[in-house]
Amino acid sequence: MAHTILEMKDITKTFPGVKALQNVNLQVNRGEVHAICGENGAGKSTLMKVLSGVYPHGTYEGDIVFENDVMSFSGIRDSEKSGIVIIHQELALSPYLSIAENIFLGNEQSKRGFIDWDSTNQEAAKLLARVGLKENPITPVSQIGVGKQQLVEIAKALSKDVKLLILDEPTAALNDDDSAHLLDLISHLRGQGITSIIISHKLNEIKAIADKVTIIRDGRTIETLDLQEDEISEERIIKGMVGRDLESRYPDRTPAIGDEVLRIEDWTVHHPQDPNRVIVDHANLNVRAGEVVGIAGLMGAGRTELAMSVFGRSYGKGITGKLYKNGSEIRAHSVKEAIGHGLAYATEDRKQFGLNLIEDIKRNISMAALGKLARGGFVDAGRETVVANDYRKSMNIKAPNVEAVTGKLSGGNQQKVVLSKWMFSDPDVLILDEPTRGIDVGAKYEIYTIINKLASEGKAVIVISSELPELLGICDRIYTLSEGRITADVPIAEANPEVLMQYMTKEKD
The missing domain is CATH 3.40.50.300 (P-loop containing nucleotide triphosphate hydrolases)
Structure with missing residues (x-):
């Protein structure tokens, strides 16, 4: 007993x-x-x-x-x-x-x-x-x-x-x-x-x-x-x-895919402390307006390193290759330049790099695009509060007000603040690195709905995830990464866990 x-x-x-x-x-x-x-x-x-x-x-x-x-x-x-x-x-x-x-x-x-x-x-x-x-x-x-x-x-x-x-x-x-x-x-x-x-x-x-x-x-x-x-x-x-049945864990979406927004060509990144070590090896990928593209790879494959290096070279040394935005080559050698070109990167580590946990929701949402709130060289505090409240309501952030300390929020609500921050910067390309890590299925569904909304507005969305069912449930195409190399570009109609894993474990020729 x-x-x-x-x-x-x-x-x-x-x-x-x-x-x-x-x-x-x-x-x-x-x-x-x-x-x-x-x-x-x-x-x-x-x-x-x-x-x-x-x-x-x-x-x-x-x-x-x-x-x-x-x-x-x-x-x-x-x-x-x-x-x-x-x-x-x-x-x-x-x-x-x-x-x-x-x-x-x-x-x-x-x-x-x-x-x-x-x-x-x-x-x-x-x-x-x-x-x-x-x-x-x-x-x-x-x-x-x-x-x-x-x-x-x-x-x-x-x-x-x-x-x-x-x-x-x-x-x-x-x-x-x-x-x-x-x-x-x-x-x-x-x-x-x-x-x-x-x-x-x-x-x-x-x-x-x-x-x-x-x-x-x-x-x-x-x-x-x-x-x-x-x-x-x-x-x-x-x-x-x-409190309800989730008939599908992934909301329905009818993609309306337009022209190419971002293209990465021959992108190579070396380790910041070991210049002889190649982390990303001649990667090529693209994403179109209204498209959700996944990146799948095992731990250590170079997924996050690829994303961070593209986003203002915030990772790596000896970076070579070219970035094209709407068909024209762009220079994004700093985070500020990347944001200026309409790129956004929501980090996998929201607590350390994505948010200021001791600040309130309002300041976290506005921090990536303070220029949009400037008036006479100062931030318009009233406008900042209005913007933050709009996102609190539209993103269903569970908090009593926008003055609530971000570190006190649950993981799912913190992730919504991260997404609100980048949505306020109005990017053309949004890279989401493990966007649902550590949050529950209900909050995941809300995040997927937000991703669909961004795509429907013509944004180009790249999703990095360790969960293959998640990528299969929300993406239009999936790139596989192995040992820093893009090994396949798989249309969602041809993708399944076995196919993806085969390419994710593919060794160098």
């Missing part, structure tokens, strides 16, 4: 002007993997911050019962002492410290008042072995990839005698291999009696790993589904998340 390890009863959390959680209930059994699903802004992360003490007792209503005791965590250290450890989507590792130092940061192995480095490194090595890492514990974290950093975070949790492990979007930034390894590890920890709560938008992963899934919508508990006893489809989970 299953025993309950955690029960959250009638949790209500209010922020100024917003009720983020309203009478949420959650019950988790010992030794299970319990998933939490919901649209961006549904309250998933807020609920886990309540559980882990990030939002301390007294700042919310309701009870947390853990191992039959009512808990009153005043901070994250209190929850960790009880065996509850949270790993946030943005990893909290110091790149300048070693793996061992990161694992025991704040929980140092000491002897007579001094850090015992031998014990620190030995214990770290044991923990790394538990999570399947063979790295030397003295290796700086900056020298390992994101997938391995995620495993270091889990090793750090294990060092605290974790009983309940909370993972917030653990595979959002990982490739398929790293994601599979992480899911295997979570399953292995389940076998050791460790309970896990996973927040994820990747429904295929939830179905593969979770025992149960609780769905939250608009700050309320909708239902808990038993994935082991019932035959639960992804469509069934989506219906609970969005």
Whole structure:
């Protein structure tokens, strides 16, 4: 018989002007993997911050019962002492410290008042072995990839005698291999009696790993589904998340494709630190007005590097090749020049490069085209507010007003702010790099609708995505990239995952 390890009863959390959680209930059994699903802004992360003490007792209503005791965590250290450890989507590792130092940061192995480095490194090595890492514990974290950093975070949790492990979007930034390894590890920890709560938008992963899934919508508990006893489809989970059936995950579009807008010829890019290393190798591609063109490639194929180098040479050295806009060669040797020629690039890393998270929505939307708001050498603040409000409404950005801090928004709403910023610059060519990464299916549908609207207005749209079904669902053509080379230009009528993967893995002749 299953025993309950955690029960959250009638949790209500209010922020100024917003009720983020309203009478949420959650019950988790010992030794299970319990998933939490919901649209961006549904309250998933807020609920886990309540559980882990990030939002301390007294700042919310309701009870947390853990191992039959009512808990009153005043901070994250209190929850960790009880065996509850949270790993946030943005990893909290110091790149300048070693793996061992990161694992025991704040929980140092000491002897007579001094850090015992031998014990620190030995214990770290044991923990790394538990999570399947063979790295030397003295290796700086900056020298390992994101997938391995995620495993270091889990090793750090294990060092605290974790009983309940909370993972917030653990595979959002990982490739398929790293994601599979992480899911295997979570399953292995389940076998050791460790309970896990996973927040994820990747429904295929939830179905593969979770025992149960609780769905939250608009700050309320909708239902808990038993994935082991019932035959639960992804469509069934989506219906609970969005409150309706999504008959198609991709909105219908009848393309009206016009003349060529952008052509890239013989484009070659070298690594910024290693001039002998070719990252993009004589690439040729074009996109027409009203057309959505995809770029598919495995991690490291050079997709982002190609896009950034075209957008004002913001990546790479020794760049050669030609850019043509509406049939005429253009010079775009800086971001300012690229924007001036009607190019826009929405980065895959919206938090670091796409937005100023401590600024409000209004300033983020206007920042790429302040010249359009200039009056007498100053920004017209009233006009700026009007423009931002127009985008807030038309893009369905869920925020009380345009003065809301962008960093407080959900991932999907942040992405809408990024798109609003570039739409306000009125580009002719819009390059979208992983535009739906880390957002839920409902928000994805809205992003796809926005892409369709841009294409219908005659914009030329390039979409880079790691999700082949996404490219197949929204594009008119798909270029494949392998080892920095364009290997194929596939019309959507001839495209399927097998064909694309064949070209994405094609080796040099």
